[in-house]
Amino acid sequence: MSTPLWTPSANRIANSRLKAFEAWLAEKHQLAFDDYQSLHQWSVDNPESFWESVWQFCNVKAHSPYGKVLEHGGTFPTCGEPSAAWFPGATLNFAENLLRRRDDKIAIVGLLENGQRRELxxxxxxxxxxxxxxxxxxxxxxxxxxxxxxxxxxxxxxxxxxxxxxxxxxxxxxxxxxxxxxxxxxxxxxxxxxxxxxxxxxxxxxxxxxxxxxxxxxxxxxxxxxxxxxxxxxxxxxxxxxxxxxxxxxxxxxxxxxxxxxxxxxxxxxxxxYSSGTTGTPKCIVHSAGGTLLQHLKEHQLHTDIGPDDVLFYFTTCGWMMWNWLVSGLASECTLVLFDGSPFAKRGRLLLDAIDREGITVFGTSAKFIAALEKAGHKPSQDYQLASLKTILSTGSPLSHESFDYVYRDFKQDVCLSSISGGTDII
Structure with a gap:
């Protein structure tokens, strides 16, 4: 068997949001799981129970409660009409769920390529x-x-x-x-x-x-x-x-x-x-408030282990769905770092500088950026402390095995490196 590139410490596992979710399921619903695989299988076999648990665990703020979790609509649609309704009867507001925190904690740090920095x-x-x-x-x-x-x-x-x-x-x-x-x-x-x-x-x-x-x-x-x-x-x-x-x-x-x-x-x-526009005029894709909120709460907290102590960064523009994904981090009460400009400004050092300066814990980028750092000869582990960094996310294209090796050799050894999927159609 091959040696894993990285294994989380016992302390990181014990303090993760996923472990807290597992403990919450045990307390609220008397559900016990031997390992991650059994928890995952339960979520697949019991989608209604799983999504209701995500709603409750992540504390979705609603104006009126749902009557049921899922209302089946019969056969699979053939004309674009949805075949099922999730959480019928519930009313909520997306912005309210992102603005649940209203104190002096920093919500947004805005960075520009020319060096401008602002806080909100x-x-x-x-x-x-x-x-x-x-x-x-x-x-x-x-x-x-x-x-x-x-x-x-x-x-x-x-x-x-x-x-x-x-x-x-x-x-x-x-x-x-x-x-x-x-x-x-x-x-x-x-x-x-x-x-x-x-x-x-x-x-x-x-x-x-x-x-x-x-x-x-x-x-x-x-x-x-x-x-x-x-x-x-x-x-x-x-x-x-x-x-x-x-x-x-x-x-x-x-x-x-x-x-x-x-x-x-x-x-x-x-x-x-919108679709890419490679086969004619870009096609409109509509995402719902509840679906987007619940999907992002699940991905941020259970997949990415994001909580109020985190500083979340993703390099993106407002024409890419990763911007929508990034902004939803406010619902998990973390701090967002926004950057506008070229990711390769100052040979990529502008973004690397931000990790230490802003205390970024989750650093989102692209496979191209990581490959470019290696090609330019960057060895971040030698030039930066990276003490805050716990997770590197890469998307846009699959991350090559050479880039995985580069990150653990020259970037940071104790970091969770995940090649994730964005997806305009699934946001």
Whole structure:
């Protein structure tokens, strides 16, 4: 038998969220398992009991309870209609579950390639969402409306998504490196009422202006009634050329009414994502609020062992589902580290520096990035302490066995390295 690359210590196992889940099952439901395989098999054989347990263990916040866990719909659908309904009767709000913590703990650290760094506490995040949601309601945004983001991976994007979804609006986003037609192929299908946009971004040592594209997009999509612009590349961008445009800070109403979270069905639409567009116009993929929340709570806490003491980072743009996955970490009360720019800035050292400086415990990246570090001759274990780092996640493509060897040889020996799957269709 081959030797495992890594085995968790007895202490790590004993203090894991998965072990806590197992103990919770024993206490609440008198279920006992001899090993992980038997616990996993139980979850497969008893999907209703498993998902109800995830709901309860992860403390999903609901406005009204579910009548049953699963309502079967008979035969497998042939025309796109779902064959089953999960948690019928339950109402909840996605944003409320991500904003369950409202104290001075740091919720978000925002990093830019040019060195800019900002922090938002959970209390500050809640206040900004409250202020922005008030403005969106004043602009006529209602449950079911679409709100689009042509935005980089910065704190304002998270605030915008949470404000929209607190109302029950459906969020959809593209990265600002998308060209005009790429954005139109996506947003023109969904007809957003509000467009969040950015004046530009920093990438690979360059400053890229996006304001002309913002104007073209806003002019071309007839449904857009308001454009809310964040200034990244300058102090305050001149918006006179864009009809109905306001600055993001001006959309934060200091006299906002208390934040009201709309109570919505479990299967209420939350996100619209898109297929790659390799076989024609990108196809819309709709994900529900309850399904996304429960899936991410399960993946974060039971798969990735994320809790309130963790600092979670994933390199992603807002055009990739890993951004949606990352942001859901707020529901597990951890700190998110957002980065916008090139992952290879300063030969990759910018992201490696962040591990020690921010105390990152879960570092998410791509197989390409890990391979590039090895090719460049980086030996992080020699140049960094990496004391906080407990998990490295890789996705986007399968991680080669050479990269596994590189991580345990030159990155860190005591780390859980997982080649995971994202998946636009399963979020």
């Amino acid at each position: 506490s959970y209390a500050e995040l809640y206040t900004q969402v409250e202020q922005l949601a008030h403005t969106l309601r004043e602009q006529g945004v209602e449950a079911g409306d679409r709100v689009a983001g042509f935005m980089p991976n910065i704190p304002e994007t998270v605030v915008a998504m949470l404000a929209a979804t607190s109302i029950g609006a459906i969020w959809s986003s593209c990265s600002p490196d998308f060209g005009f037609q790429g954005v139109m192929d996506r947003f023109d299908q969904i007809q957003p009422k509000v467009l969040f946009a950015v004046d530009g971004y920093f990438y690979n040592g360059k400053t890229i202006n996006t304001l002309d594209r913002v104007k073209s997009i806003a002019d071309a999509i007839g449904s857009v009634e308001s454009v809310i612009v964040t200034s990244v590349t300058c102090a305050r961008t001149d918006l006179t050329s864009i009809v109905k445009a306001i600055h993001f800070p001006d959309a934060l109403n200091p006299a906002a009414a208390p934040l009201h979270f709309a109570a919505l069905p479990f299967d209420h639409p939350l996100y619209i994502m």
